[in-house]
Amino acid sequence: MRHFEHFRVGSTYELGTTRLTSEDIIGYARVWDPMPFHLDPEAAARSPFGGLVASGWHTGAVVMGQFVRALLAGSACQGSYGMDEVRFLRPVRPGDDVRGRATVEEAAPHPRRPDTGTVRFVVEADNQRGEALYRMRTRLLFGRAEAGGAQREEVAVRR
Secondary structure (H helix, E strand, O other): OOOOHOOOOEEEEEEEEEEHHHHHHHHHHHHHHHHHHHOOOOHHHHHOOOOOOOOOOHHHHHHHHHHHHHHHHOOOOEEEEEEEEEEHHHOOOOOOOOEEEEHHHEEOOOOOOOOOEEEEEEEEEEOOOOOOEEEEEEEEEOHHHHHHHHOOOOOOOOO
């Protein structure tokens, strides 16, 4: 199980790859983001995108799923404080691979809860061509492995 002490500033974790199909894009859009350029290939062809593209929220949901499965599930994660700087950098098109990674940007013991610590991640995704697709920052709360929350010698700090 990954606890707070596991995460070191600068450590990067590969989260996996997900290929999005037209069916995936349209299915997500029908429920969550019914814009014509996400739903209808003909309307999308007339849009500034020139073709069908995934919702940015779809891309974010895919990357979040990768993040949870690869790093958070089975960890001592106790929740998130939210997301900052969410950016949709490039449209995802049918057949694109979404490859996620998370880098520890900051880690510190919680100031009032000695049995926990906070970890700030930069979560990013690119496609099969190495083009940046998505970026966000998120701060998560993790339980500490050390009994009683004793201070660890080396605390990772923000760069």
